[in-house]
Amino acid sequence: MYIPLKLKSHYSLLESSIRPDRLVKKLKTLGFSACALTDTRNISGAVDFSQTLKKAKIKPILGSEILLSDAKHYITCIAKNKNGWNNLIKLISRSNDPDRLEDDKPALRLSDFADVKDMICLLDYSLQLDEIKEIFGKDNVFLTRNSDLAQNTKVVATPNPYYLDKTDSYDHKVLMCSYFKTTYNKLSDVVGKSNNMQMKDFLLSDDYYLPNPDEFKLRFTDEQIENTHLVNSMCEDYSITGKPRTPTFDCPNGLSEIDYLKALARQGYTNKKKDDWDAKVYGDRAKLELDTIERVGLAGYFQDYVNWAKSNRCLVGPARGSSAGSLTAYLTGITTVDPIPYDLLWERFYNEGRNSADKVSFPDIDIDFPIKDREKVIEYIKNKYGKDRVGHITTFGRMQGRGALKEVLRVHNVCDVDTMNKITKGLPQEHEIADKLEEEQEESIIRWTLENEPQEISDYCKLEDGVMVGDFAQYFEQAARLEGVFRSQGKHAAGIIISAEPLHTMCPMIADKSSNEKMIGYEMDSAEATGGLKFDMLGVAGLDKLSYANELLKG
Numbered sequence: 165m166y167i168p169l170k171l172k173s174h175y176s177l178l179e180s181s182i183r184p185d186r187l188v189k190k191l192k193t194l195g196f197s198a199c200a201l202t203d204t205r206n207i208s209g210a211v212d213f214s215q216t217l218k219k220a221k222i223k224p225i226l227g228s229e230i231l232l233s234d235a236k237h238y239i240t241c242i243a244k245n246k247n248g249w250n251n252l253i254k255l256i257s258r259s260n261d262p263d264r265l266e267d268d269k270p271a272l273r274l275s276d277f278a279d280v281k282d283m284i285c286l287l288d289y290s291l292q293l294d295e296i297k298e299i300f301g302k303d304n305v306f307l308t309r310n311s312d313l314a315q316n317t318k319v320v321a322t323p324n325p326y327y328l329d330k331t332d333s334y335d336h337k338v339l340m341c342s343y344f345k346t347t348y349n350k351l352s353d354v355v356g357k358s359n360n361m362q363m364k365d366f367l368l369s370d371d372y373y374l375p376n377p378d379e380f381k382l383r384f385t386d387e388q389i390e391n392t393h394l395v396n397s398m399c400e401d402y403s404i405t406g407k408p409r410t411p412t413f414d415c416p417n418g419l420s421e422i423d424y425l426k427a428l429a430r431q432g433y434t435n436k437k438k439d440d441w442d443a444k445v446y447g448d449r450a451k452l453e454l455d456t457i458e459r460v461g462l463a464g465y466f467q468d469y470v471n472w473a474k475s476n477r478c479l480v481g482p483a484r485g486s487s488a489g490s491l492t493a494y495l496t497g498i499t500t501v502d503p504i505p506y507d508l509l510w511e512r513f514y515n516e517g518r519n520s521a522d523k524v525s526f527p528d529i530d531i532d533f534p535i536k537d538r539e540k541v542i543e544y545i546k547n548k549y550g551k552d553r554v555g556h557i558t559t560f561g562r563m564q565g566r567g568a569l570k571e572v573l574r575v576h577n578v579c580d581v582d583t584m585n586k587i588t589k590g591l592p593q594e595h596e597i598a599d600k601l602e603e604e605q606e607e608s609i610i611r612w613t614l615e616n617e618p619q620e621i622s623d624y625c626k627l628e629d630g631v632m633v634g635d636f637a638q639y640f641e642q643a644a645r646l647e648g649v650f651r652s653q654g655k656h657a658a659g660i661i662i663s664a665e666p667l668h669t670m671c672p673m674i675a676d677k678s679s680n681e682k683m684i685g686y687e688m689d690s691a692e693a694t695g696g697l698k699f700d701m702l703g704v705a706g707l708d709k710l711s712y713a714n715e716l717l718k719g
Contacts, residue, residue, distance in 0.1 A: 179326060239287055470531060557696075
């Protein structure tokens, strides 16, 4: 039994089709006790990967494949412990600096590794081997291929999976076509023009899958396989998640956060009080909420940016969703709905029972601003808490439903654009059937449509005894297999993180192509799991129009 040390997930965009949830099923089936994630040029999937494997009692090993710009090849870096992980975060963040990007992609120079500690380096080539051993330590460097220098350097036998099964290579080539913006029948032309032999092998071979241990044992020596266990033993089973690190709120007159929040609530009660208010009802509700807020450390969550925005002539939309259940949010001016007359529950907004020993959940308040004012409010938050403690989170776009099928049809060039649009229009949008998908535990919009609303697409594909049949069945099948795979990355429209500590110490900071600043290299759930406190601040065009109208009326 070997340990996979160079696996890529779909966070290596359009390079891999491996999703952590599907990976863990394969690992358990094959009996693996540990597995490494080494996505290309990023560690965005580390939290998702780590949490998924740990739930299945499989040890996660965390790393990344990083491009050395001065050597024009990749090295695989694996964190041995939490300190090594923190160093890897710094390296990935550094690789996204403007002066390090190569062809707009993250890269590093060997000199950037000078102060790196507690990391293992896997090399496919023996280039700069002596320098790399000097940096990482000779016992921390392994070759993954036999070479003339193998006698002085241990060799590890590890596959390099970009898909789970050998048969998945067919689907993987669709991703490659998307990556190179070409079609399936022209992919060989792209390969032929490449001078990179490794790229040619990658595109044409079907060997980049996760082999079963018995099959893999036939390819390598016992010592080379045993060295994968050596690498595993050198890596601690550490955690990269943590409780929320709530930013410190600078309160006036030396008050604590909770005392200041109570003072604001009392003042709000005085200002908003109506003749029909029952003092006991409001007092009991305020005590319930404020006691809970104090007990779980939520006082700093009730930030002042909403009232700052209002006092600086920024139109603020009414807070949406469950936040209307908070009397505290109403009294402090965050929301505009009094929950008492409508019997809105505090527990709908915040349920303390969801907390555990290692996790404190935070409520969710969605605040809308005019697009023209949103960045102004965020800039205020950055100035208040520190620019290095506030950042935008990343969002990943998936191949799903219409998009997945449209891309498969495009890659195979099987119909014109009008026909393609007609076919894909027969699939519902995800938000239209989200509740039904969750209720039926169905991940695929395509399969759900074939089972529940097949009328619009029956001329192209339908189900017979659970099997897809029809002229386009093979393309529907392939698109369904690719649903859920990430294909793009960008800045989240609303989510920002505020932390008590510099963000670069807890998460990778990556290049934001839309600005000169960096954004957090994690999606929402991962950013929160590592200790970030998320706020949803959405720019809404409708509020720009209302704001403009309001200014006109005021003259």
